[in-house]
Amino acid sequence: MSDGVSTGAVNRLQPHFATPAQQYETATFGMWVFLVTEIMFFGGLFTAYLMYRIQYADAFAHASEHLNITLGCFNTVVLIGSSLTMALAVHSARMNKSKSIVFWIALTMILGSIFLGVKGYEYHHKWVEGLFPANWFFQAPDAPRQRIFFSLYFAMTGLHATHMIIGMGIMIYISIQALRGAYTSSWYTPVEVMGLYWHFVDLVWIFLFPLLYLIGLH
């Protein structure tokens, strides 16, 4: 925070920090360190994807054709839109507007729910088509290789969706706190940290979308 002397921030200042600015920087740095562990967490799945994609490029391209490109594009727009509304929620906190925080968080949650709803529809569709990697996986000459693609598809998008559900839980908590007037322009660290988490979820999708949906089009 730039205005380190305002009373709200001073009241929130823990004894082991010298200034509110130092406290804020420590909190956001801690969140970034956590996000690096998240990068490595998803990175393991991206590594698996890379190794199998190199070996079975054709089967991956064929398997990718089963995904619905229109729904993938729609969800990309929805999720990037939710990142914009989340950025505006953090902006509202900085501008000392508690009601706007709740409004933008609610809009973010609506967009997140639309994303998850479309994802659920896609999962159901894959299940019905026999594309879920289990005993009833569809039969084809390169089915075992396509099965690897769908294992990765469900693992990666599933982990991504899990992160979104957790993020929406955090948003409910932050909304309640915002309604109680917990955040002011001099202390809104939880709102900023929640924003970092949600933007990370968006970042993962930015890479998942081309790697899963767009490899079989040409």
Add this chain to the structure above:
Amino acid sequence: MSSHAYDPAATVRSYLLVFGALMVFTALTVAAAFVNMGALNNVIAISIAFTKAALVVAIFMHARGSENLIFFCIFGGLFFLALMFYFPLIDLLSRGLLGIPGK
């Protein structure tokens, strides 16, 4: 966080600009995927994804103007991610190079 004054109008404008740019890049990456360019398709898709990610990190996540420690953290993370890709790739891409079964 940066120590200079906060400009609300400029901040909202930058968020809207980034959103617009992300939409344009999404359209570009989809359009590029329909054209068969061989291995170049992957290069383009990943380059666009990294550009989009950089925009989100810099503007939405406020990395721009933040202290150096945050950049150290981000690039440290990318470095270890690259290491994680690198070592399995050494194995996978060097198999059969010696012409000896199992080497």
